[in-house]
Amino acid sequence: MILVNGIQSEHVRVSDRGLSYGDGVFRTLLVREYRPLCWPRHYDKLYADCAALDIVCPAEAILAEEMAKLIAGTPDCVLKVIVTRGESQRGYAIPEHIEPTRILMASPVPQYPASYLTDGVRLHLCSTRLANQPLLAGIKHLNRLENVLARREWNTSEIAEGLMLDMEGNAIEGTMSNLFLLQGKTLHTPDLGRCGVAGVQRERIMDLAGRLGMTVRVENLPLARIYDADELVLCNSIIGVWQARELAGKIWPTGKLAARLRSLLDDDGH
Amino acid sequence: MILVNGIQSEHVRVSDRGLSYGDGVFRTLLVREYRPLCWPRHYDKLYADCAALDIVCPAEAILAEEMAKLIAGTPDCVLKVIVTRGESQRGYAIPEHIEPTRILMASPVPQYPASYLTDGVRLHLCSTRLANQPLLAGIKHLNRLENVLARREWNTSEIAEGLMLDMEGNAIEGTMSNLFLLQGKTLHTPDLGRCGVAGVQRERIMDLAGRLGMTVRVENLPLARIYDADELVLCNSIIGVWQARELAGKIWPTGKLAARLRSLLDDDGH
Numbered sequence: 001m002i003l004v005n006g007i008q009s010e011h012v013r014v015s016d017r018g019l020s021y022g023d024g025v026f027r028t029l030l031v032r033e034y035r036p037l038c039w040p041r042h043y044d045k046l047y048a049d050c051a052a053l054d055i056v057c058p059a060e061a062i063l064a065e066e067m068a069k070l071i072a073g074t075p076d077c078v079l080k081v082i083v084t085r086g087e088s089q090r091g092y093a094i095p096e097h098i099e100p101t102r103i104l105m106a107s108p109v110p111q112y113p114a115s116y117l118t119d120g121v122r123l124h125l126c127s128t129r130l131a132n133q134p135l136l137a138g139i140k141h142l143n144r145l146e147n148v149l150a151r152r153e154w155n156t157s158e159i160a161e162g163l164m165l166d167m168e169g170n171a172i173e174g175t176m177s178n179l180f181l182l183q184g185k186t187l188h189t190p191d192l193g194r195c196g197v198a199g200v201q202r203e204r205i206m207d208l209a210g211r212l213g214m215t216v217r218v219e220n221l222p223l224a225r226i227y228d229a230d231e232l233v234l235c236n237s238i239i240g241v242w243q244a245r246e247l248a249g250k251i252w253p254t255g256k257l258a259a260r261l262r263s264l265l266d267d268d269g270h
Numbered sequence: 271m272i273l274v275n276g277i278q279s280e281h282v283r284v285s286d287r288g289l290s291y292g293d294g295v296f297r298t299l300l301v302r303e304y305r306p307l308c309w310p311r312h313y314d315k316l317y318a319d320c321a322a323l324d325i326v327c328p329a330e331a332i333l334a335e336e337m338a339k340l341i342a343g344t345p346d347c348v349l350k351v352i353v354t355r356g357e358s359q360r361g362y363a364i365p366e367h368i369e370p371t372r373i374l375m376a377s378p379v380p381q382y383p384a385s386y387l388t389d390g391v392r393l394h395l396c397s398t399r400l401a402n403q404p405l406l407a408g409i410k411h412l413n414r415l416e417n418v419l420a421r422r423e424w425n426t427s428e429i430a431e432g433l434m435l436d437m438e439g440n441a442i443e444g445t446m447s448n449l450f451l452l453q454g455k456t457l458h459t460p461d462l463g464r465c466g467v468a469g470v471q472r473e474r475i476m477d478l479a480g481r482l483g484m485t486v487r488v489e490n491l492p493l494a495r496i497y498d499a500d501e502l503v504l505c506n507s508i509i510g511v512w513q514a515r516e517l518a519g520k521i522w523p524t525g526k527l528a529a530r531l532r533s534l535l536d537d538d539g540h
Contacts, residue, residue: 002284011281012289014272014373019282019352021414022292028360053415054422080360082289085418090298090350090377092414092421092445103284107360131401132437135419143413144291144362145323148355149405151362152324167402175362 001073002105003066016101018084021092022142024101025049026082029200029237030109034075036067038237041200046083049139050100055085058102070104077106078238084142110238113157120245120255121160121234125223126150126175130166130195138198150175161234163226163247166195171221177236178202181229182257187216188225201235201265208264231255240265271343272375273336286371288354291362292412294371295319296352299470299507300379304345306337308507311470316351319409320370325355328372340374347376348508354412380508383427390515390525391430391504395493396420396445400436400465408468420445431504433496433517436465441491447506448472451499452527457486458495471505471535478534501525510535 002010017023027046030037043060050057063081070079082103088095128150136143150162161174173179173196180189180202187209192198206216226232231252232244243258245251272280287293297316300307313330320327333351340349352373358365398420406413420432431444443449443466450459450472457479462468476486496502501522502514513528515521 004284010283010285012284013280014274014282014375015280016289017418019286019289019354020296020412021418022412023415023418026290053419078360084289090348090375091380092417094418094422105284105360110361128405129403131403131406133399133401133416135398136401136415141415142290142292143415145293145406145411145413146403147362148287148291148293148364149323152364 001070002103003070004103005101006062006066012101012103013087015087015089016084017086017088018082018101018142022144023053024055024082024084024142025053025140026080026142027140028078028080031071031075031077031079031106034071036071036079038200038204039064039067041203042081042237045140045200045203046081049141050083052139053085053141055083056100057083058100063102063104066102066104070106074106076109078109080105080107082142112160112239116160116242120243120252120258122158122246123174123244123248124154124159124162125248126153126162126164128153128164130164130172132167132194134194137195138192140197140199147175160242165223169223171223171226172196174234177234177239177242179232179234180205180257181221181226182214182231183229185214187214188221189216189218190221191218199236201237201241204265204268205235205261208268212260212264231257233258233261235261271340272373273340274373275371276332276336282371282373283357285357285359286354287356287358288352288371288412290360292414293323294325294352294354294412295323295410296350296412297410298348298350301341301345301347301349301376304341306341306349308470308474309334309337311473312351312507315410315470315473316353319411320353322409323355323411325353326370327353328370333372333374336372336374340376344376346379348379350375350377352412382430382509386430386512390513390522390528392428392516393444393514393518394424394429394432395518396423396432396434398423398434400434400442402437402464404464407465408462410467410469417445430512435493439493441493441496442466444504447504447509447512450475450503450505450527451491451496452484452501453499455484457484458491459486459488460491461488469506471507471510474535474538475505475531478538482530482534501527503528503531505531
C-alpha cells in the first residue's frame with residue numbers, strides 16, 4: 001500500500017521535484033506488530049534533513065495519522081517515508097509557494113540468510129567512491145546515484161553489503177548502512193561531515209554504547225584502520241547490526257560486537 | 271502535455287527509481303515550428319549518459335515518434351526528455367529485468383528580459399560548490415540537488431544565472447549552463463572530468479569555433495581566469511548564448527562573443 005499526501009495511490013506527478021532533481025529526503029524504518037520502531041528519532045531526522053534543504057517538513061501528527069492508516073493493513077513491514085519539496089514548473093528555481101509531497105509506502109521485510117546473524121557477513125570493497133559535499137553530507141536525500149553504482153558492483157547473496165570509501169580513501173559507510181569498528185574498548189565511527197548518511201541506528205548506538213563500557217569516537221577512518229580493527233559491524237534500521245566476517249581477503253575471528261549491540265538496542269526498546 | 275512511455279499521463283509510479291534515487295538522465299531542448307532543434311546530438315548525448323549509468327536507452331525511433339505526437343500540439347516549446355532506469359522494489363540493487371521509463375514533456379519557452387541579449391547578463395557567484403565525482407561528471411543525471419541549492423542563492427531577475435565552482439575553486443559551469451571565456455583568439459571552457467554537465471550547446475560551440483578563427487582549450491579554470499577573461503559567455507540549448515556583463519563586482523566592457531556565437535550556431539542550422 002502507498003499513500004501519497006494521505007491518499008491511496010501508486011503515482012506521483014511528473015512535475016514533482018523529487019523526480020526531476022531528487023529534491024527530497026527519505027526515511028526507512030521497521031514496523032513490528034503495528035509499531036513503527038524508533039519513530040520519534042526517525043521523525044526528528046526527517047525534520048532535520050528537510051530543514052537542511054529548506055524543505056517544509058510535514059507535521060508529525062499528519063505523518064503519524066497516515067502511518068497508522070498504512071500500518072493497519074501491514075502490521076509487519078518496512079515503512080518508507082519520502083518527503084519531496086513538491087511540484088514546480090521546469091527549472092531549478094523554487095516557486096515561492098510550494099507544498100511538499102509526502103509518500104508513505106509499506107514493503108515486505110527483507111529476509112536475509114540466517115547466517116548473516118549467526119556467522120557474520122562478507123563485505124565487498126566498493127570501487128565507487130563517495131564525493132565530498134559538506135552541504136549534503138549526513139542527509140538522507142534522494143540523490144543516491146553513488147549508492148546505486150556501488151550496489152551494482154556485486155551480484156551474489158554471498159556478499160551482504162559493500163563498504164564505501166571517500167575520495168581520500170577513508171571508510172565512510174556501507175551502501176545502505178553505517179559502520180562501527182571496535183578497537184579495545186573504543187567504538188570508532190566515520191566522520192560524516194563531508195559525505196555519507198548519518199543514520200538513526202548509528203545515532204542510537206552512539207547514545208547507548210556507554211552502557212557497554214565503551215566510548216565512541218567520531219573521526220576519519222582510513223581503510224587501514226578497518227583492517228586493523230578488532231571487530232567491525234554494520235547497522236541500519238532494517239538489518240539491525242551485522243558482524244563483518246570478511247572484507248577483500250581480510251577475515252575477522254568470530255566476534256561478539258554485533259550481538260552485544262543488538263541486545264543493547266533491544267533492551268533500549270523503541 | 272506529457273507522455274509517459276508513450277501514453278498521455280501526468281504521473282509516474284512511486285516505485286520508479288527516478289524518484290527513489292534520481293536513477294536516470296534527462297535532456298532539455300528547444301522545439302521551433304515543430305522541429306526539435308539539434309535532436310540528433312541530444313539523442314547521442316542521452317544515449318551516452320544512459321550508457322554511462324548502464325541504463326538501456328530507448329531506441330531513437332520510439333522517442334522520435336513520441337516527440338512528434340507531443341509536438342503536434344505544441345509547435346514551439348521546451349521539450350524535456352527523462353529516461354529513468356525503471357521501476358523496482360525498495361533497495362539499491364537493480365533487478366535483472368527492468369524496463370526504462372521514458373517521459374516526454376512540453377513546457378512553455380521561457381521569456382527572458384530582452385536586455386539579456388542586448389546588454390548581457392549579471393551573474394551571481396554561487397557559494398554552493400560542485401563535488402568532485404568522476405563517475406558522474408559530465409552526465410546530465412537526475413541527482414541535481416547541488417544545482418537546486420545553488421539556484422536558491424538568488425531571487426531576482428536582475429541576476430540571470432549563477433556561476434558554480436568546484437571544491438578547488440575552479441569555475442565549472444552555470445547552474446543551468448556551460449561557460450566559455452575568450453582570451454585573445456582562444457576559447458577556454460572548463461574541464462568537466464570531475465563535475466559539471468557537458469551540454470550539447472557547449473559541444474556545438476567546441477565543434478564550430480574554428481570557423482571564427484578561434485581555437486578551443488578544455489582545462490582547469492580557476493576563478494581568477496574568469497575575472498581576467500576578455501569576454502565570458504554562458505550557453506545552453508534553451509537560452510542559446512548569453513554574454514556576461516557582471517560577476518561579483520567585476521564588470522566587462524560590452525562584448526561581441528555571445529552575438530558571434532549565436533550567429534555561428536544559427537548559421538550551422540540544427
